[in-house]
Amino acid sequence: MTTRRLTEHLPFGEKRDPRFFGQDILSVSQFDREDLETIFEVAHEMYGMVERIGTFDLLKGKVLTNLFYEPSTRTSSSFVAAIERLGGSVVQINNVTYSSVSKGETLQDTVKTMESYTDAIVLRHPEKGSAALAAAAASKPVINAGDGPGEHPTQALLDAYTIREEMGAIDGLTITMLGDLKYGRTVHSLAKLLTLYDVKINYVSPDILQMPELLVKEVDAAGIDQYETTDLDDVLADTDVLYVTRIQKERFENPNEYDMVKDSYVITPETLTMAKESMIVMHPLPRVGEIATEVDNDPRAAYFRQMEYGMYVRMALLALVLGRA
Amino acid sequence: MTTRRLTEHLPFGEKRDPRFFGQDILSVSQFDREDLETIFEVAHEMYGMVERIGTFDLLKGKVLTNLFYEPSTRTSSSFVAAIERLGGSVVQINNVTYSSVSKGETLQDTVKTMESYTDAIVLRHPEKGSAALAAAAASKPVINAGDGPGEHPTQALLDAYTIREEMGAIDGLTITMLGDLKYGRTVHSLAKLLTLYDVKINYVSPDILQMPELLVKEVDAAGIDQYETTDLDDVLADTDVLYVTRIQKERFENPNEYDMVKDSYVITPETLTMAKESMIVMHPLPRVGEIATEVDNDPRAAYFRQMEYGMYVRMALLALVLGRA
Amino acid sequence: MTTRRLTEHLPFGEKRDPRFFGQDILSVSQFDREDLETIFEVAHEMYGMVERIGTFDLLKGKVLTNLFYEPSTRTSSSFVAAIERLGGSVVQINNVTYSSVSKGETLQDTVKTMESYTDAIVLRHPEKGSAALAAAAASKPVINAGDGPGEHPTQALLDAYTIREEMGAIDGLTITMLGDLKYGRTVHSLAKLLTLYDVKINYVSPDILQMPELLVKEVDAAGIDQYETTDLDDVLADTDVLYVTRIQKERFENPNEYDMVKDSYVITPETLTMAKESMIVMHPLPRVGEIATEVDNDPRAAYFRQMEYGMYVRMALLALVLGRA
Numbered sequence: 001m002t003t004r005r006l007t008e009h010l011p012f013g014e015k016r017d018p019r020f021f022g023q024d025i026l027s028v029s030q031f032d033r034e035d036l037e038t039i040f041e042v043a044h045e046m047y048g049m050v051e052r053i054g055t056f057d058l059l060k061g062k063v064l065t066n067l068f069y070e071p072s073t074r075t076s077s078s079f080v081a082a083i084e085r086l087g088g089s090v091v092q093i094n095n096v097t098y099s100s101v102s103k104g105e106t107l108q109d110t111v112k113t114m115e116s117y118t119d120a121i122v123l124r125h126p127e128k129g130s131a132a133l134a135a136a137a138a139s140k141p142v143i144n145a146g147d148g149p150g151e152h153p154t155q156a157l158l159d160a161y162t163i164r165e166e167m168g169a170i171d172g173l174t175i176t177m178l179g180d181l182k183y184g185r186t187v188h189s190l191a192k193l194l195t196l197y198d199v200k201i202n203y204v205s206p207d208i209l210q211m212p213e214l215l216v217k218e219v220d221a222a223g224i225d226q227y228e229t230t231d232l233d234d235v236l237a238d239t240d241v242l243y244v245t246r247i248q249k250e251r252f253e254n255p256n257e258y259d260m261v262k263d264s265y266v267i268t269p270e271t272l273t274m275a276k277e278s279m280i281v282m283h284p285l286p287r288v289g290e291i292a293t294e295v296d297n298d299p300r301a302a303y304f305r306q307m308e309y310g311m312y313v314r315m316a317l318l319a320l321v322l323g324r325a
Numbered sequence: 326m327t328t329r330r331l332t333e334h335l336p337f338g339e340k341r342d343p344r345f346f347g348q349d350i351l352s353v354s355q356f357d358r359e360d361l362e363t364i365f366e367v368a369h370e371m372y373g374m375v376e377r378i379g380t381f382d383l384l385k386g387k388v389l390t391n392l393f394y395e396p397s398t399r400t401s402s403s404f405v406a407a408i409e410r411l412g413g414s415v416v417q418i419n420n421v422t423y424s425s426v427s428k429g430e431t432l433q434d435t436v437k438t439m440e441s442y443t444d445a446i447v448l449r450h451p452e453k454g455s456a457a458l459a460a461a462a463a464s465k466p467v468i469n470a471g472d473g474p475g476e477h478p479t480q481a482l483l484d485a486y487t488i489r490e491e492m493g494a495i496d497g498l499t500i501t502m503l504g505d506l507k508y509g510r511t512v513h514s515l516a517k518l519l520t521l522y523d524v525k526i527n528y529v530s531p532d533i534l535q536m537p538e539l540l541v542k543e544v545d546a547a548g549i550d551q552y553e554t555t556d557l558d559d560v561l562a563d564t565d566v567l568y569v570t571r572i573q574k575e576r577f578e579n580p581n582e583y584d585m586v587k588d589s590y591v592i593t594p595e596t597l598t599m600a601k602e603s604m605i606v607m608h609p610l611p612r613v614g615e616i617a618t619e620v621d622n623d624p625r626a627a628y629f630r631q632m633e634y635g636m637y638v639r640m641a642l643l644a645l646v647l648g649r650a
Numbered sequence: 651m652t653t654r655r656l657t658e659h660l661p662f663g664e665k666r667d668p669r670f671f672g673q674d675i676l677s678v679s680q681f682d683r684e685d686l687e688t689i690f691e692v693a694h695e696m697y698g699m700v701e702r703i704g705t706f707d708l709l710k711g712k713v714l715t716n717l718f719y720e721p722s723t724r725t726s727s728s729f730v731a732a733i734e735r736l737g738g739s740v741v742q743i744n745n746v747t748y749s750s751v752s753k754g755e756t757l758q759d760t761v762k763t764m765e766s767y768t769d770a771i772v773l774r775h776p777e778k779g780s781a782a783l784a785a786a787a788a789s790k791p792v793i794n795a796g797d798g799p800g801e802h803p804t805q806a807l808l809d810a811y812t813i814r815e816e817m818g819a820i821d822g823l824t825i826t827m828l829g830d831l832k833y834g835r836t837v838h839s840l841a842k843l844l845t846l847y848d849v850k851i852n853y854v855s856p857d858i859l860q861m862p863e864l865l866v867k868e869v870d871a872a873g874i875d876q877y878e879t880t881d882l883d884d885v886l887a888d889t890d891v892l893y894v895t896r897i898q899k900e901r902f903e904n905p906n907e908y909d910m911v912k913d914s915y916v917i918t919p920e921t922l923t924m925a926k927e928s929m930i931v932m933h934p935l936p937r938v939g940e941i942a943t944e945v946d947n948d949p950r951a952a953y954f955r956q957m958e959y960g961m962y963v964r965m966a967l968l969a970l971v972l973g974r975a
Contacts, residue, residue, distance in 0.1 A: 054769070055711025061380025063406050074763060077741045081713050081767035084739040089409040091402045092417070092742070105611035108618070113399060113610060116633035117406035119379070285763060286755035293758070308766035386705025388731050414734040416727045417742070430936035433943070438724060438935060441958035442731035444704070 020320035057087035108137035156189035179245035195222035345645035382412035481514035504570035520547035670970035707737035758787035806839035829895035845872035
């Protein structure tokens, strides 16, 4: 990975990449492969910096609004740690319903107020399209941290970055997605992002939770080889990256159907005896039994490292949109 | 505006203005015109500093308690951003009912505990007089961020500072207050503060929401020319500053009465065709329809800039009471 | 008190005391007297540092997770102020039930996620043993900030440190514990910690709220002289440290019993006329009437200073486990 020397930027003022500086991060589809390379390079720099010295005053003086209309401890904490590790600070807004909004303020007005105080806005909102609405109202960068059934682009970016850090490269890999592929926002976004690479994708799910046909067609149009099955054994031996997601009981009309399938998608140490030595297991977390805790000590268990990589990706995005990388 | 060079203070240690250092900010009535000049000068310095370099370590090492017994996203966030932009940090306490206080601790004990950890306390509390109670118990500065039907002095200060920044000076202006003038705490405090200046004030409201007679007398005693009407058209053409407030449905015993008046106090682009080119429209926000969003792009729409000025005023107050300006 | 010169450490990199660096703080019983001396020396340095210059970048670049599964404004705020006064920052997680955990995530997974973002974890949890569970899962330091009926070691440490700062030394003192000695976690932990010193302990409580026999035996085995009474007058004149705790009405099956005893354990200015000039009154706070507010101005009232000392002890612990003291 070519290294951008962030340390050189600081004394000479801001370095502004026009593809990112002042821009919003709303959807994975806004990026081409070169954009991803840039994000991953900067994230890798952040990784090295945190490992070596823990902090870096790249965003000193920058204040971030972390505006969460619904709770998401993981995403919220990751952004807080990201801005703080860059020397910036954060205005945290939780439980928004218990605030101005309950007085009827629009999202746009809240966002315009917060940008009058701070330099960028991370937004988590339960309604699809809300991030785009906020971005249209704001003149400062808005980062979509999940808009309901819409997008969660930083999750997809951290997933792709995890694959790259762990496997060295994304091209040439076989990626198996497991679990709820119908409703799982993370696997949808990751599949879209992977169309920028030369990969093979396997889908393993119960019949009623298959990857949506429209998305399969979109991925196919990009020339990606896809394979669908209900049985992990069919594809496990060839898998380089096993991306596990949670199957929610609520998705099943008939609870018995859930009970029938849930155990066949649980990863245990036994499962991994049939997998490559060099493969990795990912999961967006939280997990509720889909991966046995006994797997955690296996070096192939990458899901907690994945959380850490998420912080580096968010550090990179903040530095890029604020013109410091 | 004469400029106090804050940057010169830092290397030579703390500069302590005895009118502010260690003092509480409880009510607009504690200030004379010279005090306001000082606050506005320092706020203007803060403005320039944030525009130029974003941050400034004037309050490095200072920790602020932001103690909110009731939610106020806007005010709370403004103080957080203010202390962070000065290099200080914050201990945020929200939802106090869900904490020690539910164990029956008095406000005074909570305040005395928090001042043992931090350097100043911003207090928002639903009961009138609570800020004064807290200040009497504390030996460190207490800043009243709203005590129910009592005062909200930093709001009045930011309103006056907004007029000054936007119009160049306050003396000589015609200020029109519109909406709920009976219950609106912000217009009461602003009217009091304006008695320190040479202005004309117009009050436009439904009959049942007129400015309280007592306050009108107080303002009159200061030699201020006042005019009362139910019709904005009477005064709009002469208005330099139009201060819009929200009319709350709850104020009307009869909902029909509300429906009858609400639309006549809505500002639209059409309204502004009859106003001066050089005037400004202010609003304490949140708004719920009192100003059409189509007005936002008019350069006279000052309400989001007003939010930003609020942060500078709070930065100035923090620097002053902590002895660094 | 021999002084460890923290200021000398910074330029030469991290100084790592192997008894503390990377360790968890789970229970008072993990410390010997030499450990306490170290903690108190560092806390005393922190005290002097805050008094003189307010802040110190000893933990710059360090990020702390403050993970509170139940509210505790005092403890939480104290840790926030502690890390911020050392130049570090914090990821605050409150109301955990309203987050991932409500999606069923285990404490261990939450802790492993948070340690991927941050450098240490402060944990408050309603279940006994939870801190040890979290520490077993984490590879970074976990500090127990109260695990239900279990331990709250930083409270005991700050209590002992308060005695030391206020009285000069702990050896040779007569310490009287008053109130609910049966259920009071703080007095249990403090009594255990005091077995490392040469003290006399008096217990004053209603019969039904006496110190548990098992604990009395443990303290006795350490050679500590103990005396039990229902009447403060028996021991007040000889008392050097009066540690007052709250009697909770809920503890009594019969409310009348509560009404009978509650007033006899209230400290007033009159109470103190019978006490030594050099003694101190402590209380873990919050108080609900056990100490009359008229006592606050007596120089012997040490309970708000005790809060402040708590911050220094937490600063010391953070610096020690993070390898900077």
